[in-house]
Amino acid sequence: MKFVDEYRDAELGRALSAQILATVESGRHYKVMEVCGGHTHTIYKYGVDDLLPANVELVHGPGCPVCVIPMGRVDDAISVARRPEVIFTCFGDMMRVPGSSGTLLEAKAEGADVRMVYSPLDALRIARQNPDRDIVFFAIGFETTAPSTALTLKRAKAEGIRNFFCLCNHVTIVPPLRALLESPDLRLDGFIGPGHVSTVVGARPFEFIPKDYGKPVVIAGFEPLDVLQSVHMVLRQLVEDRCEVENQYTRVVPYDGNPRALEVLAEVFELRPHFEWRGLGFISQSGLRLSPAYSELDAELRYPVPGIRVADPKACQCGEVLKGVIKPWECKVFGTACTPERPIGTCMVSSEGACAAYYNYGRFAREREVV
């Protein structure tokens, strides 16, 4: 298949691996963060890290939309979902994220009308089919997903649909990266930038990383050779003492993103003063809410939601994992009390969460190492 096979070619992978080995300086340790959970998934699924020298360490970043949803927002979702007039819709993985008293899936088992959708447009379709019910879409995701929600809200408004509402949890990628770069307990040498977020926002928003923090960034695609080549590009910048934004994913990402998508986002959403991120705490201007022009579609204004901040379970170390301070297997409950079947923390829920990705693909390799 075009655009797939050529990016999974084992021969090319081995050649790139040899180039990386030839590029790195022995005696120097390189710590590179892949920002996006999709990259984490690719790295573990295809064993990309096995092709890297021991002194190149990949650190898994906060770019997994499910993983960064705090427990309090899940509680808010469940409180709305339990209302008898509501059909509550959300993406698949979101149904398994634990709040302080269970998941949306458990609420469904107890009688709440919770339905999985692939797109907010599916939720709008349910609204058209059920004019006597309130349909609430639980919107999550970075700038890749936000345009889909925005266009759906525009359609709902244009069609005069009065029973469709959005519980908005969309977040933006730049503020958490800045927060990570300001974090005193994290030392990173460079970043693999998020490919599909950049399709929308472009590569330009990441220029602050080399400019203000002196670190290289390479926007990367999601096939294994994309990731491997991007690691090589970051390492080459480091060895050559350069730092800039490079775009490995030029076949998809324009440097300035998708201006039409950015216009729609600016029309439908506005920045919240602050938003809570799982493990990272409150980050100012990092979350989106509906703009005043769309307030009648805002579920947070329509229903009373608890809005209570809930601390993560003590045993859970998702925060440290999301910041790359510890590896998934270093968490006390990894693979024992916390598994994909029964997750305690969000990083174990979604398969691009660092813990679930490692649990599904990487733990066997580590078990071999330990033996």
Next chain:
Amino acid sequence: MTGYHSTACGADGHCITCSDEAFEMRVVESLATGLARCTDAGGRDAEIEVTLVDDIVPGDLLLVHAGVAIARLPAKDAP
């Protein structure tokens, strides 16, 4: 979009909607008001919102996420 969930939440349990990942679809025909019928590499059909990409014609390859085309991909042979 009925029946499309199997692609969105892949066989390995990977939910591409939750993961902010997009995938390729080819335009089959334009429909009314910013929609197009598209097909993925597995031959599955879906109605996709195409407002965010320039005028599309059958055969165009799009990058689709959560039911919305967020970019047009360079031309290439059929998948």
